[in-house]
Structure formats: structure tokens, C-alpha cells
Amino acid sequence: MFELNSKKAFKMLISALTIMGTIISVKSWPCASPIRKVYSRENSDVVLRFSADFSNLNSPRLFDINFYDDSIKARITYNPDKTSTTDALPGVSITGDTAGNVVVTLANVQQSNAGVYTLASAGLSTKCNCLYILGTPRKPxxxxxxxxxxxxxxxxxxxxxxxxxxxxxxxxxxxxxxxxxxxxxxxxxxxxxxxxxxxxxxxxxxxxxxxxxxxxxxxDVTGGYTSSRSDTSSFDVYYGPDNVAFSPSDTSYEKDENESLNQVTCSASCYPTCSFTWTKTETGRIVSNSALLNLGRLQSSDAGTYRCTATRTGGEPQSKDLTVNVICKY
CATH class of the missing domain: 2.60.40.10 (Immunoglobulins)
Structure with missing residues (x-):
């Protein structure tokens, strides 16, 4: 029985395998479908499972476990009666039953152990396991x-x-x-x-x-890691115009001619900020393009209804009326 003395010895052996005059290259062996996927966290023991091909098993048949880095660290030989003998380097164990179920256990795997592992025998299709080492998803x-x-x-x-x-x-x-x-x-x-x-x-x-x-x-896999928490996020909300109001809050004034009407401020609840216009309803004339109505010293022609309209892009305009009555003393 071949002894596993070193990785180098195995590589020399596999390079020397010749079938019908053709050198067999480990890297060129195709994987028979399907490839079994195995997922593991770091620092865990991992079990790889293969199925040995017993077709035409008339003499002892050697199966090599070829690692992700093309090294051979375990092997099993099946006899015609389906009994088997195994060899493995430290950190690896291998077993096989009479049904051809080959189990390879790797101790304390690391990220560097990720890759394809094969069960290969000269002239037969290669069975493959792909070992995935789980990592923590990036911060969302x-x-x-x-x-x-x-x-x-x-x-x-x-x-x-x-x-x-x-x-x-x-x-x-x-x-x-x-x-x-x-x-x-x-x-x-x-x-x-x-x-x-x-x-x-x-x-x-x-x-x-x-x-x-x-x-x-x-x-989404057994043993899968959870990421760190994302940074906090929020969003703005567009609203308004709502609650159109005046300051002072009066909506009707009665003043003598030549008497001054104090400035009136129009406001509304809006996001983003609303724009305002004051219009004299009797004439449709805009008297202010701001929230402020400032008529100053009143004349009889100033009498009427003044409408404040609050507007926001994407919103429905809202209005409120203020009445001014001017008393003439003649």
C-alpha cells in the first residue's frame, strides 16, 4: 500500500500516471455533474462526500482526493470485494463503505481552503465537491x-x-x-x-x-452570517399648503380713509416652503408677491377683498380671504 509521506510525493505520483500513453493532468480532469456544494464557516470541520465508481471492479482501484490546490492528501483503494484501505495526511480523515460512499473530513478549515475537491481514478469520471467558506455580508x-x-x-x-x-x-x-x-x-x-x-x-x-x-x-444558507447594521436613513415628506392663516388673525377690517392698516402676514404649513401672492379679488390685480400685505394709508379705492394664495410645486394651492372696508368721512 502506498504511504502518504509528503505532498511532493503525491504530486510526483499523479504526474506520472499514464493511461494508453497519455499523461493525466489533475487540472484537466472534468467534473462529473452535479458538483456538490458544501458551505462552512471558518474554524469548523467540514465533511465532503463522494461516490466511488465500481463499474468493472476486477482489480484494486485507487481513488485520490485531489485538493483545491492540486495536492493529494487522502486516498482510498477499493478491492474487487468492495473492501477498502485508506491513507490520509494529518488534518484529513477518509472513510469508505461497500456501497462506494466516500467521506472525507477536513479539520479547522480556513478561507484559504475554499475551492474544488475531487475524487479521481484513472480512466473514470471525476466526482467533485466545491467548498465555500462563508463570509460576513458587507455593511448594507x-x-x-x-x-x-x-x-x-x-x-x-x-x-x-x-x-x-x-x-x-x-x-x-x-x-x-x-x-x-x-x-x-x-x-x-x-x-x-x-x-x-x-x-x-x-x-x-x-x-x-x-x-x-x-x-x-x-x-441565506445554514450558518450564514449577518452583516453589521446600515447607517441610519430617513426621508423628507412633501406636504401642504395646509392651514393658511393670518397674523394678526383678523379676516375683516374697517378703517377710516387715510387711516393706516397694519401689515398682515400670510402663513401656511408647507414642505418645501410655500410661496405667497396677495390678489385683490375685485380686479384680479396682484398687490403683493410675498407673504406680506402692506396697504399703508388707506384710500377709498383700497376697499375690497384681498386673497392670499399659498402655492407649492406639486401641491394644490390654498387660499384665504381678508376683507377691508374703508369709511369715507364726507
Whole structure:
């Protein structure tokens, strides 16, 4: 029986294998489908499983366990009666049963151990395991699709990427949200995509602008790691004009001719800030393009109704009227 004295000895052996005059190269052996995928955290023991081919087993048949780095650290020889003998270097164990189930255990794997492991025998198809070493997903980022207005919906997206190697693992990420101090709030207010990468906040209210959103990402596999928490995100809410009001709050004045009317300020609840115009309704004439109405010393022609209109881009204008009655003393 061949003794596993060193990695170098194994490489020399495999390089020397000749079948029908052709040198067999480890790297050129194709993997028979399917390739078994094995996922593990670092510092864990990993079990690789292979199926030995017993077809035409008329003499002892050697199977080599070829590692990710093309080294051979374990082997099993099956006899025609399907009994077997095994050899392995330290840190590796190998067993095989009479059904051809070969189990290879690797102790305390590290990221550097990730890659393809094969069970190979000259002239037979190669069976493969791909070992993936799990990593922590990168810290997520949160993006918002728009600045919503009251009554609309807004969608926040949590994005992260895997650090598991090799990178062809095709594992997906699932996400978890925290809104203020509540994890994954539900109800009609909050809806999610199946993986929770997108959170939609429905029927937006002004108060939603004060909420804090964070998320985490978890790799969707047994033993998958969870990322650190994203930075806090929030969004503005467009609203208004609402609650048009005057300061002073009076909506009707009666003044003598030549008497002054103190300045009146028009206000409204808006985000972003509203713009204001004052219009004399009887003539349609704009008397002020600001929130301030300042008529000064009144004349009889100043009598009438003055309308303050608050406007915001994307919002419905809102108005409020102020009446001025001027008394003539003739």
C-alpha cells in the first residue's frame, strides 16, 4: 500500500500516471455533474462526500482526493470485494463503505481552503465537491426611490454583497429592517418584497419624516452570517399648503380713509416652503408677491377683498380671504 509521506510525493505520483500513453493532468480532469456544494464557516470541520465508481471492479482501484490546490492528501483503494484501505495526511480523515460512499473530513478549515475537491481514478469520471467558506455580508446601504408627498408611498432599498468565497456560490441575501425601535413592522403601513430587500411605506404622513430606518443582510444558507447594521436613513415628506392663516388673525377690517392698516402676514404649513401672492379679488390685480400685505394709508379705492394664495410645486394651492372696508368721512 502506498504511504502518504509528503505532498511532493503525491504530486510526483499523479504526474506520472499514464493511461494508453497519455499523461493525466489533475487540472484537466472534468467534473462529473452535479458538483456538490458544501458551505462552512471558518474554524469548523467540514465533511465532503463522494461516490466511488465500481463499474468493472476486477482489480484494486485507487481513488485520490485531489485538493483545491492540486495536492493529494487522502486516498482510498477499493478491492474487487468492495473492501477498502485508506491513507490520509494529518488534518484529513477518509472513510469508505461497500456501497462506494466516500467521506472525507477536513479539520479547522480556513478561507484559504475554499475551492474544488475531487475524487479521481484513472480512466473514470471525476466526482467533485466545491467548498465555500462563508463570509460576513458587507455593511448594507439604504436608498430611497423618491421624496414622497403626503398620501403617497415610498420604497427604501437595502443593498449588500456577499464575501463568501469562491464567489460563484449563487447564494442569496435576505434582509431585516428596523424602523425606529421596531423590527420589521407590519400591517398595511409597511410591505416588503420576499427577500425584504425593499420596504415600502404606504399612505405617507408628515410624521413619517421623523422615522429612522436601518437594515441588515443575512446570507441565506445554514450558518450564514449577518452583516453589521446600515447607517441610519430617513426621508423628507412633501406636504401642504395646509392651514393658511393670518397674523394678526383678523379676516375683516374697517378703517377710516387715510387711516393706516397694519401689515398682515400670510402663513401656511408647507414642505418645501410655500410661496405667497396677495390678489385683490375685485380686479384680479396682484398687490403683493410675498407673504406680506402692506396697504399703508388707506384710500377709498383700497376697499375690497384681498386673497392670499399659498402655492407649492406639486401641491394644490390654498387660499384665504381678508376683507377691508374703508369709511369715507364726507
Amino acid at each position: 446601504t439604504v436608498t430611497v426611490n423618491k421624496t414622497p408627498s403626503v398620501g403617497e408611498s415610498v420604497t427604501l432599498t437595502c443593498s449588500s454583497t456577499s464575501t463568501t468565497i469562491p464567489s460563484n456560490h449563487s447564494l442569496s441575501l435576505t434582509y431585516s429592517w428596523r424602523v425606529d425601535n421596531t423590527d420589521n413592522p407590519g400591517g398595511a403601513k409597511y410591505t416588503y418584497t420576499p427577500s425584504k430587500d425593499k420596504l415600502t411605506v404606504n399612505n405617507i404622513e408628515k410624521e413619517d419624516a421623523n422615522k429612522q430606518f436601518t437594515c441588515t443582510a443575512t446570507e
